[in-house]
Amino acid sequence: MLVTTGQVPVWQFVTLAVLDGLCAAFIGPLQDTAIRGIVPPGQLHSAYAQEEARTHAAVLGGAAALVVLGGLLGLTAAVAALSPALRRFTGEASPAGDDAAPAGDESPRA
Known part of the structure; x- marks a missing residue:
């Protein structure tokens, strides 16, 4: 979004x-x-698969969280x-106006 507004130079992204x-x-x-130093050789395929799954889940989860937070930020600004x-x-x-009566001050005081 900052790139489209021209506020961030391209060299920073590069x-x-x-x-x-x-x-x-x-x-x-x-x-x-x-992974090779920790996992026994017979379980390497499973360990690499789990590592890839964790990496991809983190990328997808982070992107989804970014979309949700960005939407909430946009909604709040709107x-x-x-x-x-x-x-x-x-x-x-x-709410900051002087014409608003204080809450609970409706009855006359004696």
């Missing part, structure tokens, strides 16, 4: 992509070595932006 590629180049062999217009449309006074 730099992040290069750093991500460098990290991936080191993480892959380290994961393979760790409600905040429309709130004054809805108050004017319905004739409701502003």
